[in-house]
Amino acid sequence: MSWNGRRSRGNVRQVILFLLCVCVWQSGAESLRYSVAEEMERDSFVGNIAQDLGLDPSQLAARKARVVSEGNQQLFRLNPSTGVLTATETLDREEICPQSETCTLCFTLFLDNPLQLIRGEVEVLDVNDNSPTFPEKEMVLEILETTSTGFHFPLERAQDTDMGSNSLQNYSLGSNSHFSLAMKTMNDGEKYAELVLDRQLDREQQPVLNLVLTAIDGGSPSKSGTTQIRVVVLDANDNTPRFSREVYEVRLAENSPPGQLVVRVEATDPDEGSYGKVQYGFTQISKGSRQLFELNADTGEIRVAGNLDFEEMKKHEMMVRAADGGGLFVHCKVLVEVVDVNDNAPEIQLTSHTASIPEDAPPHTLVALFSVRDRDAGDNGRTECTIERDLPFTLTPTFGNFYELRTNAALDRETTSEYNISIRATDWGPRRLSSRQSLWVQVWDVNDNAPAFSQELYSMWVTENNSPMVRIGSVQASDADAGSNARVQYALEREEGQEQPALSVSSESGDVYVVRSLDYERLRALEVWVRAADGGSPALSARALLRVLVRDENDNAPVVLHPGAESSAGAGELVPRWAPAGYLVAKVVAVDADAGQNAWLSYELAKATEPGLFRLGLHSGEVRTARAVAERDAPRHRLVVLVRDRGQPPRSASATLAIALLHDFSDAHLRLSHEAPPAEPDDTLTLYLIACLACVSALCLATGLAALLMKLRRDRQRNAEPLPTFPTAVAESDAGSLPRSLMYDVCLTAGTLSSDFHFLGPLLPCFPARIPPGAAPQRSSVCSQEASNLVEGSYCAAQVRNRSGPWRDREGRSHRGVRD
DSSP: OOHHHHHHHHHHHHHHHHHHHHHHHHHOTTEEEEEEETTOOTTOEEEEHHHHHTOOHHHHHHTTOEEEESSSSOOEEEETTTTEEEESSOOOHHHHSTTOSSOEEEEEEEETTTTEEEEEEEEEEOOSOOOOBOSSSEEEEEEETTOOTTOEEEOOOOBOOOOGGGSEEEEEEOOOSSEEEEEEEOTTSOEEEEEEEOSOOOTTTOSEEEEEEEEEEOOSSOOEEEEEEEEEEESOOOOOOEESOSEEEEEEETTOOTTOEEEEOOEEOOOOGGGTOOEEEEEEEOHHHHHHEEEOTTTOEEEEOSOOOTTTOSEEEEEEEEEOTTSOEEEEEEEEEEEOOSOOOOEEEEEEEOOEEETTOOTTOEEEEEEEEOOSOGGGGOEEEEESSSOSEEEEEOSTTEEEEEEOSOOOTTTOSEEEEEEEEEEOSSSOOEEEEEEEEEEEOOSOOOOEESOSEEEEEEESSOOTTEEEEEOOEEOSSOGGGGOOEEEEOOOTTOOOOSEEEOTTTOEEEEOSOOOTTTOOEEEEEEEEEOSSSSOOEEEEEEEEEEEOOSOOOOEEEESOTTSOTTSOEEEETTOOTTOEEEEOEEEOSSOGGGGOOEEEEEEESSTTTEEEOTTTOEEEESSOOOTTSOSEEEEEEEEEOOOSSOOEEEEEEEEEEESOGGGHHHHHHHSOOOOOTTOHHHHHHHHHHHHHHHHHHHHHHHHHHHHHHHHHTSOSSOOOOOOOOOOOOOOTTOOGGGOOOEEEETTTOOEEEOOSSOOOOEEEOOOOTTOOOOOOEEOSSOGGGOOTTEEEOOOOOSOOSOEEOTTOOEEOSOOO
């Protein structure tokens, strides 16, 4: 096929490719295609993306539009304000696509909110910016003078890095008288020139001829390159070396070590001597290929001299010349195809990454967007991505080699506050290679945890009479959140209208203070609710019960209830002379407003007129005779009883008892009036009490005698029928502050001088007794009831405890001992 035919076929192919691109452009709604000429200046206009997508430029800015070029170099820039796509640098098609007729650069347009990815392509159009060049400035041809006319001498080809019509198209030869130029096309469509001998050479006439060879490309305007052809006319060498093959094709793995044999080219020459000895050498080889291969000039062996890399250059093309000693030579082509091996791990390129997300983010929240690229081919370049460890994230492939990293479960900052997501990309080669990319994701705190108290109930103590604002303890609450959501403040709950409590709590530390002095006798316990609220919005809270118990302090002295402080010392206790040892004389009753051991009371005799006659119960307060009363004992005695509690320090009170020893209670009023104990200085009140007691005793005695006389006279007039039953009369006396449970009555009889004491029991009524007519009354009653309730012949029928001494029954018989 002629050179023009090949050119027309190439033009038809370009037209078909252009129409196909137009059809794809019209059918793809989500792709952009532009074309720019190479060698354009930096920041040159490529296209208006906003206009082509039908979007307003403000929408691009709002959706954070950005352009990412494929590969390691960012070749394009998008202005989101205008939507104009520009080139970041001057594009050189020969450098970007050195072995491709078409040069297409791909990019991806990313739009957020919502996420949208649009693929774009920019075709770099070739410009006739390179002139054809010859590998050498001078070519030397040694031609025998016997060479016949019409003989063709292949010439070294010129190289033009441009493509298409801008590439090398023709050769021309300078005017001369011996040679013409013929154009040839190889099997791969490349053109080369051959020098044709038109007229016989004559070494004797012209041993050297200088010709000018010009290579012309098809650009407009066209560019050209020239070289000198120096023809040396030799003596006859009528055989040219011949290669066994015109093209040597070899497949070579990219991991072939240096020194490995690639191929051995072989050319033969039937001549003898120097004319039959063939030498080999490279004539056309790129700079990169020359560094990777070496040729043995004697044997024709081509071996590996460097490290092959399939990703940098997939094919190597070399022209080998075989020349004999007579100057004749021939060329062959060696094509080395580099076979890919899995020597490149996948590369993870992060496009978008969210460094932190809130813990209440819903599942399927986008965290990162990245792409995976493997420079190998076939299965060696096929990749898959996984997430190491069990994490609440998932990978979703999108289009091409892009992946989305999204959440697949609810997050909890209190369980895990940050995640180190390790993404592993692995290829499918026989020896699988992988790479890893780590992403840190911080989890924002959300106020989803209420404060929690360390205890549901806090019990604290405070001693009464405390100082104001004394600290008695603290409450503590913790919040699992962080920052302001975990800052806890404390406060006491108080209902509306409720008085201000005696407690306060520090809002920051939770310390509990008592704001005023407390009195155990008035308030023994406090219960309030403490609320802990965090600083979140809205705030969460919890509450705990605070119980404060008031501890008693010995701040109250004992109070003597009996004998009362208003009683006179003269109105004392009456003890018969026949009283045996252990006879109950009186009982000192005292109380203490404190509690615990501060209210445990003990009684002791502080002072006694005759120390050995009476004894005092340590805890009961009962005054009893320590021995039997003797005639020699003084008729009156004075006891000072000291009542002491067990507090620290102890507090005490005292009571004074006046005791009179009597032979018979009938003259009690006389003895109390005439034998009253001498008053001590400043003891006039005691004298008054003794006088009053004497008057009352005399009145009671007179009333009793009158009642007895009336009863005797009434009995004489009455027959033996039963006497009517009188209603029960209960004595009520002014006991002052003494409780009724501690009151007792005294029943005295004139005949026996015995006394009955009833402690800590109710008053018992006196019942009437039947006396036969004419019989003398054997006993008279002196009771604590009012005189108006007394009747003739009545006597006290109360229960008697601790009664001893002589007594008479109703028949008048005399007895000794204990009477029930």
